[in-house]
Amino acid sequence: MFDAIKHAAANGGSAKDQARRRLHDTLIQDRVDLAPEVMEALKRDLLGVITRYMEAPEGFQEFEVRRENGWPVLVCRLKVREHQSKIASININ
Template identity: 35%
Template sequence: MLKAIRRFFGEKPSSQEARRRMQVVLMHDRMDLAPDVMESLKNDILAVLARYMEIDQHSIRVDLEQGKDYTALVSNVHVKRVYRHAHSN
């Protein structure tokens, strides 16, 4: 029954989520990025985006994705609205 509910709501099994997390950790290790560097990168992205749009400060996710021939930095941020003029900080 629980399996059917998870499938209905699209919840990933914990093994898939654990694998994804492990892949992210391995990519960070391969790129030699310390956790504090990733946190600083996230904060810098937030600061730049906040000049141009109102964003949900708690929604940002910054991940590294590994392709066959590349590593990509992918960020996901919920945008509430876009400002007509850039705000200066």
């Protein structure tokens, strides 16, 4: 039992960081009522659509459902290539 806790501690940083990370993911699912694999599919599909029009070599830097003025808001953020050389940033709200 205690070994299980020690094992979790060794892999995930401080207890509060683990709690925050786990809650972060759980709250996203709770807010939009989508299973994690469905969220992953959405992420993959969205990235597929965007990369048909522009290059996004690093994928999503941010992909979450926040609460803004009472409403759940899907916030995605990814870097895209501008003129094949410079990198710009776009937000989808």
